[in-house]
Amino acid sequence: MVLIDSSVWIATTRRGGDEILRERVNGLIRTRAAAWCAAVRLELWPGAKGRVEIQRLTELKDLIQDLEMTPRVWEKAIGLAGRARTAGLSCPYADLLISACATVHGAELLHRNKHLDLLAAL
Secondary structure (H helix, E strand, C coil), rough: CCCCCCCHHHHHHHHCCCCCHHHHHHHHHHHCEEEEEHHHHHHHHHHHCCCHHHHHHHHHHHEEEEEECCCHHHHHHHHHHHHHHHCCCCCCCHHHHHHHHHHHHCEEEECCHHHHEEEEEE
């Protein structure tokens, strides 16, 4: 299972996006290995531009796994926030939740986000 971050969804759904990454995402969708979570959806929906992008997001809801934001995910994110603060890092709350969600659910995290790289190193 691969938790796909909003940075990848954006890079692959927009015109002129990363074709290689798009093929990987499409393969994950075909094999039912693609996942997202509420934090990713919260980042995507407000940025959807026009009817076509909104329709695509709506279609994706039926094609990919939705990883639950359990109390364990929230606790993991809180701990991660503390470690990040100690390391002098300031990361968006959504990135803390997405990183924690991937860890708790044992999912690979596919992203193009420097904050997620920094959090993975903690």
